[in-house]
Amino acid sequence: MQHNNSINGSFSLNDLVASNQFGTFFGVSQSVFDTVWKNLTNPDGNSVVYISMEIGADPDVFHPIKSKLTDLEKTDSKDTRLKAYMKKLFNGPGKIPCYGGGLGVLAGDTLKSFADCKIPVIAVSLLYRHGYFSQIVDSKLGQISQIVAWHPEETPGLYLLRDPDNPDQPLHIQIPFFNEHDHETIASAQVWMKMEVNHSLDFFVPELLLDFSLPDNPKAITDAAGQLYNSESSIIKATQRRMLGTGILPVLQALGITSKTLHLNEQHGVVVALQLIAEELLQTIGHSDFTQASNEQIENAAEKVSQKLVYTIHTPVKAGHDRFNKSVYAGISHKSCRHILELLANDDDSPHSYNFTTLAMRVNRTANSVSRLHRDVTHKQFPFFADKISAITNGVHHLTWISDARAELFDSFQEFKNWRNDPGVLQKAAELKDNSRFRTYLSRAWEKDSAILYEYVNNMLMEHRNQMTSTWIDPPNYYSNIIDNSNRLSPKVFTVGFARRFSTYKRADLIFDNIDTLCKIATDNNWPINFLFSGKAHPADEPGKSVIKLILDYQQELHEKSNGLIDLIFIPNYDMHIAKLMVAGVHVWLNNPKRPLEASGTSGMKAALNGVPNLSIMDGWWVEGYHEGLTGWKFGHEGPVDEADLSESPEALLYPEDSASFYNMLPGVLEEYYSPELKSHFLDKAIMNLCLNVPIFNTHRMAAEYLQKYKLKLPKTLQNRMDGFAKLYNSNA
Numbered sequence: 001m002q003h004n005n006s007i008n009g010s011f012s013l014n015d016l017v018a019s020n021q022f023g024t025f026f027g028v029s030q031s032v033f034d035t036v037w038k039n040l041t042n043p044d045g046n047s048v049v050y051i052s053m054e055i056g057a058d059p060d061v062f063h064p065i066k067s068k069l070t071d072l073e074k075t076d077s078k079d080t081r082l083k084a085y086m087k088k089l090f091n092g093p094g095k096i097p098c099y100g101g102g103l104g105v106l107a108g109d110t111l112k113s114f115a116d117c118k119i120p121v122i123a124v125s126l127l128y129r130h131g132y133f134s135q136i137v138d139s140k141l142g143q144i145s146q147i148v149a150w151h152p153e154e155t156p157g158l159y160l161l162r163d164p165d166n167p168d169q170p171l172h173i174q175i176p177f178f179n180e181h182d183h184e185t186i187a188s189a190q191v192w193m194k195m196e197v198n199h200s201l202d203f204f205v206p207e208l209l210l211d212f213s214l215p216d217n218p219k220a221i222t223d224a225a226g227q228l229y230n231s232e233s234s235i236i237k238a239t240q241r242r243m244l245g246t247g248i249l250p251v252l253q254a255l256g257i258t259s260k261t262l263h264l265n266e267q268h269g270v271v272v273a274l275q276l277i278a279e280e281l282l283q284t285i286g287h288s289d290f291t292q293a294s295n296e297q298i299e300n301a302a303e304k305v306s307q308k309l310v311y312t313i314h315t316p317v318k319a320g321h322d323r324f325n326k327s328v329y330a331g332i333s334h335k336s337c338r339h340i341l342e343l344l345a346n347d348d349d350s351p352h353s354y355n356f357t358t359l360a361m362r363v364n365r366t367a368n369s370v371s372r373l374h375r376d377v378t379h380k381q382f383p384f385f386a387d388k389i390s391a392i393t394n395g396v397h398h399l400t401w402i403s404d405a406r407a408e409l410f411d412s413f414q415e416f417k418n419w420r421n422d423p424g425v426l427q428k429a430a431e432l433k434d435n436s437r438f439r440t441y442l443s444r445a446w447e448k449d450s451a452i453l454y455e456y457v458n459n460m461l462m463e464h465r466n467q468m469t470s471t472w473i474d475p476p477n478y479y480s481n482i483i484d485n486s487n488r489l490s491p492k493v494f495t496v497g498f499a500r501r502f503s504t505y506k507r508a509d510l511i512f513d514n515i516d517t518l519c520k521i522a523t524d525n526n527w528p529i530n531f532l533f534s535g536k537a538h539p540a541d542e543p544g545k546s547v548i549k550l551i552l553d554y555q556q557e558l559h560e561k562s563n564g565l566i567d568l569i570f571i572p573n574y575d576m577h578i579a580k581l582m583v584a585g586v587h588v589w590l591n592n593p594k595r596p597l598e599a600s601g602t603s604g605m606k607a608a609l610n611g612v613p614n615l616s617i618m619d620g621w622w623v624e625g626y627h628e629g630l631t632g633w634k635f636g637h638e639g640p641v642d643e644a645d646l647s648e649s650p651e652a653l654l655y656p657e658d659s660a661s662f663y664n665m666l667p668g669v670l671e672e673y674y675s676p677e678l679k680s681h682f683l684d685k686a687i688m689n690l691c692l693n694v695p696i697f698n699t700h701r702m703a704a705e706y707l708q709k710y711k712l713k714l715p716k717t718l719q720n721r722m723d724g725f726a727k728l729y730n731s732n733a
């Protein structure tokens, strides 16, 4: 479906193979590869390193090379070489499970937009051989977490870089760790590369994934390397952060990458700042015993290093900020390093901890929040740094998240010509608001996506039903006891989608606070409702897991009290694939965090991109995306926010108030969906999301705003294009 003119009929497979001293890569031509690499290794350093603890960019959800080859296969099905190549490339797993949620998916979306916009960027993250975790759900036990069975060696599109001096061997980088006596041990990592190739296959952004799970590494290292956000102990957590932070400079050096700007996506990799400060100090004091460095020398070094760093803060929630007890950090770092931390990472709340958020706040040239409201909250949390924190509201990668059916719709209207290159053209949906062909096609695309989603859900429920007798797992859904071929859930029923991590502040159970009230809304009016929920709780987050259990426990009661009008279904093992099915197939997207704890939220943007209206608390991006009566609905507590609102304690989570507000709003929404006279308003909202929200809440616009912070020199046409995206919005207004 992806049409482009760079590689057409004259296509040859050689146009998609490139190699250099580190390996052979598939997806772009040699000349494209060389141009990108030359940029990243140019002594002028005119490029950016994007650093993230996680990157979510599953190829089963977005894969331009595969799309291109699938197109070619359709037109040239006799080319057996092509078939053989495709088999080799795509018969492996389409998932790289090294992400836990929004932060990683945002990183992946951002890198894809950088690739589309041809911005010279390279990313660094870690490779986790056990991924994050795989979720099984049992109605009696709730969430059960399992290690992900995943083999990078068998994953197409992941390349183990080889050592140019020893081409039979993988490239290794080495990083010193220390014990409390400053005794050094060396940890090695091999380096995997994935490429985010743009949709015309003429540019890419490399991702370097450091893999510390090597048999010769000390056990403390391999223990920490296997699983994303392993928080078994704070030493494991600190070790993991240090692997990322200290790995960056060695891997860039090994590859000859020269980038002058480093972008920290959250503070997880901030140890790189310590490395850079150490390099500076070595120059000024001439030796590496930095305990001898004066405060002034350290501050001067930090000031210089600041000029290289751009920092994005992603959450006001405490658990998102790394603090380590000094004694814990002493077990892995050198005393020279701790001497610097003493000065730059002090924690206002605890004299015994280093606060890595403080360090990141201090050592950067510019920092940003991920929405306007989050900026205001961040200014209150970090008043000392308020001047340098501006807002760049998050976005999502439109080519990843727009469903095939919607994409086909956009393709068939001249008004949207070029929408793949420029999501801003969706503004023109306003002109089509009264066009009956457009309205019909949009409804049909939506119905098609709902049908696809329900096919998935019904098959899942049936499968669980069939498994009931053969496994020890009780099916997660009560509905598996009811379903049979004549009783499948219907896509015509008003469907509310909710999917995200199960953190308590996201309040997945909020709208079930008063089941009687909820059921009465359905039974009084004979309005059926399906709630489709999905999401993982961190395996160590007991309160989060108990919310999943509550959701399961409510299912039967909801079904019975509503006389079968309401069903609540839980889809286990949430990932990008499930997210994409859900955001396009439901009728509204629900978001009910406690304001102002959701810094941005992105799943609602994915829904909006498909024209699905949001029902949301006025938090994060929705403060900017909500237009009264036009794009969706709001509910819950509003008003100015202060420090006290940041409390995550159960009493402060406002269940009674915000759920009552939801019950107040819901009948109006249902009426609009079910009443034949009002139904057109529902479709109007879909169209208004396309025209008001798609042009703004996408990662092309976001990349353009980041670009203003990066100070890159770009070719004029490219710069003009990015300026065009940036003009569509000013996040920091």
Ligand SMILES: *Cc1c(COP(=O)(O)O)cnc(C)c1O
Residues within 6 Å of the ligand: 100, 101, 102, 103, 105, 499, 500, 501, 574, 575, 576, 579, 580, 600, 601, 602, 603, 604, 606
């Ligand atoms: C988009 C996405 C998220 C983030 O959703 P939020 O609304 O920001 O919480 C998490 N997980 C997956 C798999 C996603 O696709």
